[in-house]
Amino acid sequence: MALEAIKYSRGELRILNQLLLPHLTVYEAVKTTDDGWNAIKAMKVRGAPAIAIVGCLSLAVEITKSEFTSVEALVEFTRERLAYLVTARPTAVNMSRAASDIGATLCQLVARPGATIDSVEKGLLEAIEAMMAKDLSDNKSLGRFGAEHIMANSQKDKAIVLTHCNTGSLATSGYGTALGVVRCLHESGWLERVYCTETRPYNQGSRLTAYELVSDAIPGTLITDSMAAFAMKERGITAVVVGADRVAGNGDTANKVGTYQLAVAAKHHGIPFYVAAPSTSCDLTLEGGEGIVIEERPHAELTEINGTRVAPPGIDVWNPAFDVTPQDLITGGIVTELGVFEPSKLKEALQAKEK
Numbered sequence: 001m002a003l004e005a006i007k008y009s010r011g012e013l014r015i016l017n018q019l020l021l022p023h024l025t026v027y028e029a030v031k032t033t034d035d036g037w038n039a040i041k042a043m044k045v046r047g048a049p050a051i052a053i054v055g056c057l058s059l060a061v062e063i064t065k066s067e068f069t070s071v072e073a074l075v076e077f078t079r080e081r082l083a084y085l086v087t088a089r090p091t092a093v094n095m096s097r098a099a100s101d102i103g104a105t106l107c108q109l110v111a112r113p114g115a116t117i118d119s120v121e122k123g124l125l126e127a128i129e130a131m132m133a134k135d136l137s138d139n140k141s142l143g144r145f146g147a148e149h150i151m152a153n154s155q156k157d158k159a160i161v162l163t164h165c166n167t168g169s170l171a172t173s174g175y176g177t178a179l180g181v182v183r184c185l186h187e188s189g190w191l192e193r194v195y196c197t198e199t200r201p202y203n204q205g206s207r208l209t210a211y212e213l214v215s216d217a218i219p220g221t222l223i224t225d226s227m228a229a230f231a232m233k234e235r236g237i238t239a240v241v242v243g244a245d246r247v248a249g250n251g252d253t254a255n256k257v258g259t260y261q262l263a264v265a266a267k268h269h270g271i272p273f274y275v276a277a278p279s280t281s282c283d284l285t286l287e288g289g290e291g292i293v294i295e296e297r298p299h300a301e302l303t304e305i306n307g308t309r310v311a312p313p314g315i316d317v318w319n320p321a322f323d324v325t326p327q328d329l330i331t332g333g334i335v336t337e338l339g340v341f342e343p344s345k346l347k348e349a350l351q352a353k354e355k
């Protein structure tokens with residue numbers, strides 16, 4: 001595994017500042033939910049699962065360091081802080097899902113006969129830590145399901161994969177989602193090469209995915225976003241595998257901006273297009289992708305590079321951090337820790353899991 005994005009022990013949380021990678025490896029302390037919110041907003045830590053993990057663990061750290069005068073004060077604090085953390089980056093579902101799960105656990109803890117501040121606090125910390133640990137343990141099976149599906153549906157004995165953004169240890173603090181599929185292909189001897197797009201404007205691909213590939217000695221080639229369709233035409237790509245920030249009930253998927261055009265190009269070239277996402281990134285409350293809020297980020301992310309202005313003052317900017325790929329373009333399937341599903345079958349499969 002390339003790098004540990006998040007280091008946690010009860011009462012202490014440190015995050016790897018991904019804005020400084022690959023040049024500097026700097027861990028920063030997160031002591032409060034305000035620190036957590038700011039780190040997520042600034043994208044010091046990013047990636048749907050990692051956002052939820054840092055957000056929730058920042059709450060656990062702040063609770064550990066705080067004194068509460070009553071159970072009601074602890075409940076009010078927890079609910080208000082969870083609602084605040086969800087506002088940092090609205091597109092990925094993981095933080096809002098985790099907030100709702102923690103809220104439900106809190107209700108159960110308070111309802112227990114003889115509940116005290118200590119018993120509720122202890123139960124809350126244990127639940128948050130268990131939830132965050134579980135979220136990391138599923139990814140290996142996701143990687144395996146994806147790798148096996150790609151090989152079972154390919155005429156080639158080795159895969160050449162194209163991926164977008166960063167979906168590895170730095171996005172999940174685990175094996176990775178789309179990059180977990182790549183890791184499993186590589187470990188199984190089934191990977192010829194992976195092409196990673198630089199993923200403007202934050203450059204998750206050139207700064208983070210390339211870093212993970214080099215660290216793990218996985219054969220990778222960096223391309224610009226604008227080269228992707230030509231690579232599909234010229235470089236024998238056998239599958240496109242990307243991550244997800246929020247998958248709607250019909251399989252429409254919000255992911256890093258640029259994903260939609262990769263899906264269109266893959267369709268044109270007859271290349272299977274996969275979305276790799278844990279079930280915690282799926283939002284069955286949404287019928288389709290039109291309901292997904294797309295975060296828009298600061299103009300400076302486009303007009304400046306490393307603090308140097310590259311675009312003339314006065315030019316307008318549109319900087320959506322994500323786009324939505326309609327389910328009919330996800331031709332390979334949606335890879336989860338439960339298996340690979342056609343988009344239309346996803347909701348049924350996940351509801352069966354919840355029973």
Ligand SMILES: CSC[C@H]1O[C@H](OP(=O)(O)O)[C@H](O)[C@@H]1O
Binds near residue numbers: 049165204244
């Ligand atoms: C495994 S989640 C990775 C997901 O998150 C990325 O967005 P960001 O770097 O802005 O948090 C991108 O959409 C990835 O697919």
